Amino acid sequence: xxxxxxxxxxxxxxxxxxxxxxxxxxxxxxxxxxxxxxxxxxxxxxxxxxxxxxxxxxxxxxxxxxxxxxxxxxxxxxxxxxxxxxxxxxxxxxxxxxxxxxxxxxxxxxxxxxxxxxxxxxxxxxxxxxxxxxxxxxxxxxxxxxxxxxxxxxxxxxxxxxxxxxxxxxxxxxxxxxxxxxxxxxxxxxxxxxxxxxxxxxxxxxxxxxxxxxxxxxxxxxxxxxxxxxxxxxxxxxxxxxxxxxxxxxxxxxxxxxxxxxxxxxxxxxxxxxxxxxxxxxxxxxxxxxxxxxxxxxxxxxxxxxxxxxxxxxxxxxxxxxxxxxxxxxxxxxxxxxxxxxxxxxxxxxxxxxxxxxxxxxxxxxxxxxxxxxxxxxxxxxxxxxxxxxxxxxxxxxxx
Numbered sequence: 001x002x003x004x005x006x007x008x009x010x011x012x013x014x015x016x017x018x019x020x021x022x023x024x025x026x027x028x029x030x031x032x033x034x035x036x037x038x039x040x041x042x043x044x045x046x047x048x049x050x051x052x053x054x055x056x057x058x059x060x061x062x063x064x065x066x067x068x069x070x071x072x073x074x075x076x077x078x079x080x081x082x083x084x085x086x087x088x089x090x091x092x093x094x095x096x097x098x099x100x101x102x103x104x105x106x107x108x109x110x111x112x113x114x115x116x117x118x119x120x121x122x123x124x125x126x127x128x129x130x131x132x133x134x135x136x137x138x139x140x141x142x143x144x145x146x147x148x149x150x151x152x153x154x155x156x157x158x159x160x161x162x163x164x165x166x167x168x169x170x171x172x173x174x175x176x177x178x179x180x181x182x183x184x185x186x187x188x189x190x191x192x193x194x195x196x197x198x199x200x201x202x203x204x205x206x207x208x209x210x211x212x213x214x215x216x217x218x219x220x221x222x223x224x225x226x227x228x229x230x231x232x233x234x235x236x237x238x239x240x241x242x243x244x245x246x247x248x249x250x251x252x253x254x255x256x257x258x259x260x261x262x263x264x265x266x267x268x269x270x271x272x273x274x275x276x277x278x279x280x281x282x283x284x285x286x287x288x289x290x291x292x293x294x295x296x297x298x299x300x301x302x303x304x305x306x307x308x309x310x311x312x313x314x315x316x317x318x319x320x321x322x323x324x325x326x327x328x329x330x331x332x333x334x335x336x337x338x339x340x341x342x343x344x345x346x347x348x349x350x351x352x353x354x355x356x357x358x359x360x361x362x363x364x365x366x367x368x369x370x371x372x373x374x375x376x377x378x379x380x381x382x383x384x385x386x387x388x389x390x391x392x393x394x395x396x397x398x399x400x
Contacts, residue, residue: 030379030380032200032362032363032364032365033362033363033380034051034199034359035355035358035359035362036051038383038384040358040384040387042220042250042358043222043347043348043351043354043355045222045223045224045348046223047220047221047222048221048222048223048232048234051219051220051221052195052196052197052220052221053087053197053221053234053235053236053275053277054194054196054197055232055234056232056233056234056277056279056318057232057318058089058091058318059087059088059089059194059234059277059318060087060088060192060193060194061085061088061193061197062085062088062188062189062191062192062193062203063084063086063188063191063203063204063217064083064084064180064185064187064188064203065083065201065203066082066083066180066206067080068080068179070372071370071371073174073371074174075176075177076174076177077174077177078174078177078179078370079172079173079369079370080173080174080177081172081173081206081207081369081370082131082134082169082173082175082179082180082206082207083130083180083184083203083204083206084128084129084130084138084180084185084187084204085202085203085204085205085217086126086128086129086185086188086189086191086192087126087127087128087129087192087236087275088126088189089123089126089277089316089318090318093123093125094124094149094150094153094157094160094324095150095323095324096322096323096324097120097122097123097124097321097324098122098124098316098321099123099282099283099287099316099319099320100121100122100123100284100287100315100316100317101117101118101121101288101291101314101315101316102114102117102118102288102291102312102313102314102315103291103294103295103312103313103315104312104313105295105298105311105312105313106271106305106306106309106310107310107312108307108308108309108310109166109167109270109273109309109310109311110132110135110164110165110310110312111163111164111165111166111273111312111314112135112139112161112162112163112164112165113125113161113162113163113164114163114314115161116161117163117314121283122322123163123314124160125142125146125160125162126142126145126162126189126192127163127165127275127314128141128162128163128164128165128185128188128189129164129166129203129204130164131167131168131170131173131180131207132166132167132168132169132170132175133175133176134166134175134180135164136178137178137180137181137182138162138164138180138185139164140182141180141181141182141183141184141185142160142162142164142185142189143162144182144186145182145185145186145190146162148186163314165238165273165312165314166271166273166310167204167208167238167240167270167271167272167273167310168240168270168271169206169207169240170207171207171265171369171373171375172207172209172367172368172369172370172373172375173206173207173369174370188203197219197236198217199216199219199359199360199363199364200217200218200360200362200363200364200365201214201364201365202217204217204238205238205239205360205364206367208239208240209240209263209375210239210240210241210242210272210361211241211242211243211244211246211247211255211301211302211361212243212247212261212262212263213244213261213364213375213376213378214361214364214365214366214375214376214377215238215239215240215241215360215361215364216239216360216363216364217236217237217360218236218237218239218357218358218360218361218363219234219235219236219237219356219359220234220235220351220353220355220356220359221233221234221235221352222348222351224280224344224348225344226280226337226344231278231345232278232279233276233277233278233280233345233348233349233352234277234278234352235274235275235276235277235294235297235349235352235353235355236274236275237272237274237275237353237356237357238272238273238360239357239360240271240272241271241272241303242302242303242306243266243303243306244256244258244259244262246303247301247302247361248300248301248302249301249358249383249386249387250387252386252387252390252391253391254383254387255302256391257382257386257391258378258379258382262376263373263374263375263376264373264374270306270308270309270310271309271310271311271312272303272310272312272357273310273312273313274291274294274297274298274311274312274313274314274353274356275313275314276290276291276294276313276314276315276316276349276352277317277318278290278315278318278319278349279318280317280337281317281319281320281334281335281336281337282319282320282336282337282342282345283317283320283336286342287315287316288315289342289346290345290346290349291314291315292313293346293347293349293350294313294315294349294350294353295311295313296353297350297352297353297354297356297357298311298354300350300354301357319337320335320336321334361377361378362378362383364377364378365377
């Protein structure tokens with residue numbers, strides 16, 4: 001069940017927004033707020049203390065945001081609207097690997113390292129998000145960072161297959177410039193922290209669009225009670241998917257009601273990266289089932305996984321570990337959630353992904369990128385009004 005409580009009314013609309021002199025920023029603009037701060041509650045499960053991926057103990061997140069230049073696109077020079085978002089599942093995932101799994105809703109995207117995750121059933125690197133054409137440079141950066149922190153890697157120990165996932169931010173950013181560096185990757189990883197997570201047009205979400213509005217990074221969490229124990233499921237997304245008429249918030253077809261504030265041309269419908277974490281002791285097979293439920297959270301916001309969209313999910317558990325060194329005898333004894341008990345985590349995962357996507361839209365600010373392309377923020381005052389008095393349902397027309 002989705003509850004809609006509406007105590008907050010924001011006074012300033014984004015209509016008539018004037019551009020400021022600061023590259024990439026538009027002003028004035030209504031204050032941004034997370035979905036729950038608007039009084040809009042998704043589902044019945046409680047959140048963790050920060051309502052974020054970092055509510056899962058040991059998980060940290062860091063961003064590097066790159067905003068430089070404005071005006072006409074000069075490939076290789078700018079304007080730059082991109083960045084890095086780094087997730088550390090634990091301080092040392094290399095020697096203490098985590099059970100993990102991946103799921104693909106639509107495959108027009110890239111998440112490196114997934115063949116080995118499927119084969120081994122574990123995650124042994126950070127997860128780093130960026131723009132499409134920067135995947136190679138970010139992979140180099142992760143290797144550099146891991147070599148510095150785990151000097152046995154590639155020498156006395158095995159080599160690494162980094163996990164790097166992308167979305168296309170070419171509507172706002174000079175992707176051909178591939179402006180991220182190994183130093184940016186290191187800064188995001190070294191700066192990863194627990195607690196509240198910055199959302200919206202930050203890190204890898206700096207240049208992203210979603211449902212014809214400014215998209216980006218969003219996060220949320222849910223707590224599930226299984227008998228005498230409580231487990232947390234956290235989600236973090238990089239949203240870059242969907243067409244405007246599809247946008248649905250708490251069951252209301254918001255996108256069909258907000259027909260203005262459109263970009264000058266329609267960006268491609270791609271993509272979304274979802275990272276799920278839980279402290280429940282789940283193995284790879286159970287995590288694959290959990291990852292598949294994330295796709296239901298995407299669907300509840302309206303996106304159907306278009307042909308050109310890459311909708312990729314990675315799920316991992318901090319509730320158990322696989323040590324690098326094989327014990328003698330070569331046996332691992334660890335708790336594992338009863339298969340039927342995993343059902344209690346499915347709806348919390350769906351809710352956390354749905355709310356993460358909506359948090360990204362609510363927190364993203366209007367952004368001006370290359371060639372003057374303007375990505376309008378979702379107008380929160382109009383969102384609140386629409387949920388208070390939903391418009392009549394009308395059939396979708398054509399392919400807007």
